Amino acid sequence: MSEHRDAREALELAAVEPGGLDRLEAGDTAEAAVVVAHLAGCPACLEEMARLRRADALLRPILASAPDPALRERTLAFVRAAGVPRGAAGVPRGASDVPGGASREPASRVPAVRRRAPLGWAAALAAALVVGLLGGVTLARVAAPDGNADPAVAFDQVTRETTALIASGDSREMVLTGDPGTGGTLILSPSAGRMVVSATGLGAPPRGSEYRCWVEVNGTRVALGAMWWAGDVAWWAGDVAIPAVIPPGVVYGVSLVEEGAPGPGTVVLTGSL
Amino acid sequence: MGDGRSEPPATDVVLVAAMAAGSEDALAALYDRHAPNIHATALRLGGDRGVAEDVVQEVFLTLWNRAEQFDPAIGSLAAWLGSIARHRAIDRLRAASRRPRLVSLGAGLDDEPAADALERAAARRSVGASLGAPDPAAALDASEARAAIAAALTAMPDPEREVILLAYRDELSQSEIAAHLGWPLGTVKTRTRRALARMRLVLADVYGPSMAPVAVEPAEDSPLALHGSGGEA
Numbered sequence: 001m002s003e004h005r006d007a008r009e010a011l012e013l014a015a016v017e018p019g020g021l022d023r024l025e026a027g028d029t030a031e032a033a034v035v036v037a038h039l040a041g042c043p044a045c046l047e048e049m050a051r052l053r054r055a056d057a058l059l060r061p062i063l064a065s066a067p068d069p070a071l072r073e074r075t076l077a078f079v080r081a082a083g084v085p086r087g088a089a090g091v092p093r094g095a096s097d098v099p100g101g102a103s104r105e106p107a108s109r110v111p112a113v114r115r116r117a118p119l120g121w122a123a124a125l126a127a128a129l130v131v132g133l134l135g136g137v138t139l140a141r142v143a144a145p146d147g148n149a150d151p152a153v154a155f156d157q158v159t160r161e162t163t164a165l166i167a168s169g170d171s172r173e174m175v176l177t178g179d180p181g182t183g184g185t186l187i188l189s190p191s192a193g194r195m196v197v198s199a200t201g202l203g204a205p206p207r208g209s210e211y212r213c214w215v216e217v218n219g220t221r222v223a224l225g226a227m228w229w230a231g232d233v234a235w236w237a238g239d240v241a242i243p244a245v246i247p248p249g250v251v252y253g254v255s256l257v258e259e260g261a262p263g264p265g266t267v268v269l270t271g272s273l
Numbered sequence: 274m275g276d277g278r279s280e281p282p283a284t285d286v287v288l289v290a291a292m293a294a295g296s297e298d299a300l301a302a303l304y305d306r307h308a309p310n311i312h313a314t315a316l317r318l319g320g321d322r323g324v325a326e327d328v329v330q331e332v333f334l335t336l337w338n339r340a341e342q343f344d345p346a347i348g349s350l351a352a353w354l355g356s357i358a359r360h361r362a363i364d365r366l367r368a369a370s371r372r373p374r375l376v377s378l379g380a381g382l383d384d385e386p387a388a389d390a391l392e393r394a395a396a397r398r399s400v401g402a403s404l405g406a407p408d409p410a411a412a413l414d415a416s417e418a419r420a421a422i423a424a425a426l427t428a429m430p431d432p433e434r435e436v437i438l439l440a441y442r443d444e445l446s447q448s449e450i451a452a453h454l455g456w457p458l459g460t461v462k463t464r465t466r467r468a469l470a471r472m473r474l475v476l477a478d479v480y481g482p483s484m485a486p487v488a489v490e491p492a493e494d495s496p497l498a499l500h501g502s503g504g505e506a
Contacts, residue, residue: 008486009462009466012465012466012469013447013462013465013466015469016437016440016441016447016465016469017440017444017446017447018444044487044488045487047487048486048487051473051483051484051485051486051487054483054484055472055473055476055484058418058476058480058484059422059441059472059476060441062309062313062415062418062419062422063422063426063437063438063441063442063472064441064442065309065312065313065316065317066309066312066419066422066423066426066438066442067308067309067312067325067326067329067423068322068326069423069426069427069434071308071312071326071329071330072301072304072305072308072427074326074330075304075308075329075330075333076297076300076301076304078330078333078334079297079300079330079333079334079337080297082334083334083337083338084337084338086292086293086294086295086337160327163330
């Protein structure tokens with residue numbers, strides 16, 4: 001019986017490699033020759049090989065194009081962050097509402113209704129941009145009548161950058177505040193070395209001016225970059241060396257600055273961890 | 274429910290309605306059912322896993338945001354999501370400036386829209402394209418198999434999932450997997466066989482018992498003792 005088991009093991013392991021069963025059947029190696037000899041006198045193992053071939057023909061294209069299992073959680077988190085709010089307030093709806101619905105996910109990992117909380121303002125921004133913008137995404141920064149970038153770029157960049165930073169596992173988020181009607185969110189990740197700043201309510205910068213992000217450490221302000229804007233949304237994303245532990249007193253902000261001027265300009269938003 | 278039978282799965286219409294009312298579990302159920310096909314479609318069109326994953330996320334965001342636009346009287350949810358996925362994938366291709374591919378694809382078909390050319394080319398490369406006219410029953414089985422395999426992948430122990438994906442998706446040999454993961458070769462083989470056995474049982478559920486392994490030790494009174502009652506497919 002060990003001969004059967006050895007043959008089965010060889011067949012199964014050969015089946016998972018591209019062309020593996022063909023190579024085994026060719027009997028080119030000593031081990032393969034033993035298996036081939038066994039197959040010649042064993043209808044059951046011969047049938048097993050035929051079944052493995054059939055299974056492989058179906059499995060290979062499916063597994064080759066199977067989504068990464070982790071994509072499920074990432075997608076649900078993405079929708080949670082950027083999707084429009086749904087559900088009656090205060091009335092959680094979960095698996096009990098859905099006969100035969102998803103049951104693999106423990107309720108503790110995917111609460112029935114979690115709207116907005118993880119991303120707060122950034123999610124609101126992304127959600128606002130999603131409406132009407134999903135029809136066409138162009139990654140090229142183009143001049144637009146109401147901004148220096150295409151609104152689709154705003155959606156694409158803010159949601160993508162935000163999602164990526166949150167997925168890094170060590171992201172920190174802070175709220176930027178300013179005059180009434182203005183606000184922003186800054187998300188950073190030390191491990192990713194990246195930061196995304198988004199803001200609304202600032203309005204179009206006056207001709208010849210721009211919104212510029214900065215960080216201030218021990219009273220020294222360092223410019224990070226000029227913001228893109230589209231309609232009512234302004235944003236900036238870029239690589240920044242961020243220490244794992246951000247010391248207290250570090251302030252982040254956005255200023256309105258004359259283009260080409262070193263600053264400091266007029267502070268319009270600030271925040272700290 | 275005292276008869277031990279499990280509840281039948283909710284229809285797409287029921288799930289979409291529940292999702293529109295705010296149920297994330299319904300969204301998850303719809304993901305489990307449709308994401309594998311959406312991912313496969315996007316991968317086929319874009320040829321890039323990163324693009325395919327972006328498309329999957331955008332499709333489900335669109336589904337969540339525009340659930341009310343789904344009308345089962347017009348078409349199935351799978352068809353609607355597939356259409357969104359194709360458009361998103363083509364948007365991505367255009368944005369990534371992969372137009373040079375269109376030049377050759379459109380040869381002799383100058384008036385053909387770029388999107389059609391892309392889809393036509395993708396269809397040529399698809400697994401089922403060489404099998405002749407589409408067979409709705411086969412397509413349904415394939416769709417079901419994709420979803421079942423994806424579910425099984427999610428549910429199986431991490432080490433088994435890791436080896437089976439490295440073997441099939443990345444086409445690594447057992448030795449390469451052992452070196453890649455730093456595991457003993459024997460461990461890799463054992464986990465691969467376990468994972469393969471799980472996959473075959475999933476296929477047997479969809480396509481019948483002829484996908485299941487033959488019993489290791491044939492019964493004395495039969496040269497072929499098979500698991501299940503089926504024979505050839």
